[in-house]
Amino acid sequence: MKHYLQTALLLIFFISSNVWADDDHERARKLVKSGEIISLEQLLKNISGSEAAKLRLLEVELETKKGRLVYELEMVDEKGVVRELLFDAKTGEVLGEEDDD
Numbered sequence: 001m002k003h004y005l006q007t008a009l010l011l012i013f014f015i016s017s018n019v020w021a022d023d024d025h026e027r028a029r030k031l032v033k034s035g036e037i038i039s040l041e042q043l044l045k046n047i048s049g050s051e052a053a054k055l056r057l058l059e060v061e062l063e064t065k066k067g068r069l070v071y072e073l074e075m076v077d078e079k080g081v082v083r084e085l086l087f088d089a090k091t092g093e094v095l096g097e098e099d100d101d
Contacts, residue, residue: 031062037089058076073085
């Protein structure tokens with residue numbers, strides 16, 4: 001229940017603070033509606049029991065990397081280290097972490 005509440009609060013944060021750029025939001029909405037990607041809400045539900053759920057979400061981007069739509073979640077850990085986690089936007093599969101290179 002705690003993770004569900006955190007997810008709900010994050011969604012409210014996205015809506016109220018407009019974390020998504022307008023064009024990203026519109027693009028994502030259309031892709032979700034067509035079934036090409038899962039929603040951000042579904043992705044956050046999927047990761048609610050993982051290590052990523054312990055991180056604080058700063059920003060979300062929908063990008064194309066190597067021909068694949070990817071959710072890039074910029075998150076910060078309890079030590080203040082910012083991490084960029086990548087997820088397949090169609091399946092929600094964890095792809096890894098963005099390199100600083």
